[in-house]
Amino acid sequence: MADSTRWSRIVMAGVITGIVMVAINGRGGDEEKPQARAPVVPSRIDIPSLGIKAPLMKLGVDDGRVELPPYEKPNVAGWVTGSVVPGDKGPAVILGHVDTKTSPAVFYRLKDMRQGQVIKVVRSDGKVAQYRVDTIEQISKNRFPADKVYLEDGLRLITCGGTFDRDENEYRDNLIVYATLVET
Template sequence: MGESRWSRIIVAGVITGAVLVAFNRGGGQERAEVPPVVPSRIEIPSLGIEAPLMKLGVKGGEIELPPYEKPDHAGWVKDSVVPGDPGPAVILGHVDTKTDPAVFYRLKEMREGQAIKVVRSDGKVAQYRVDSIEQVSKHDFPADKVYLEDGLRLITCGGKFDWDENEYDDNVIVYATLVKPADPKA
């Protein structure tokens, strides 16, 4: 059920993009290309995290993951909103690698009320407040809550490691609300 909604969101985005491209053609005026705003870094002061962000796409109905070769990087799902803008923004990071902890190793330690900052390519910083943290089975992943509701979602693996499947059984999800929209740095 969540996959069909996610597919509809992607289709709606493609249609919206096509409409915007159509409206931008033939306007008669040359417009300077403005690079799109993307999140560039996540900061979680309570956990001592300052990590670069990379763009993650969706391929074959699955969200890409940051490469294991970059355990200190997190990834922003580029089909979600840019943090600081209204809507759901999703950032993923690994909990560990085969040999070491990764960027979101301590994510399960987050507590309600703690701050998360996302620095954007336009120099603005969006600040969020943690509302809740949950650990859920990957079989019961709350796709609607993660991908459709407003706010920032941080996701990593958690729970017991299944050696037969070579993955963790659960996801740790942090839900956060925007408290300070992306304003220029002071």
């Protein structure tokens, strides 16, 4: 009799555990699991004061070097996938060309940005991250402020600037816009 009481308790414990697991999960074991959601990514950048509305592409980092948007798509900017999604806490970095060999590109007018102006980034989840410009900095590419760009909170817009070095076939400086998140 003692054996049957012990087995009854074990079976009852198993049943209770099963009921608790179903209650916690909210479903039985043979129902389909929900599909994983696609990761949130930024899809467009809007800078109303400059008349910029540009699609965003993903830019990877390979061997410590950030990929650049293709020159064949001068009106597209790129979000660096190693940075946070704009609207989330942390540094979000977006790159764009200033020009091509034949015409201005997406960030051609970035030099005209002023403190206090608004930058909006539309995300794939329907949210819009809104930033306010803090400072604009033109700095030699040899002194690029990597810690300030890639470690501090906020949005960073980066393009080329300064004088064009014909021997190196590139601009000598970077133009960097630093902005703080004001709402998502």
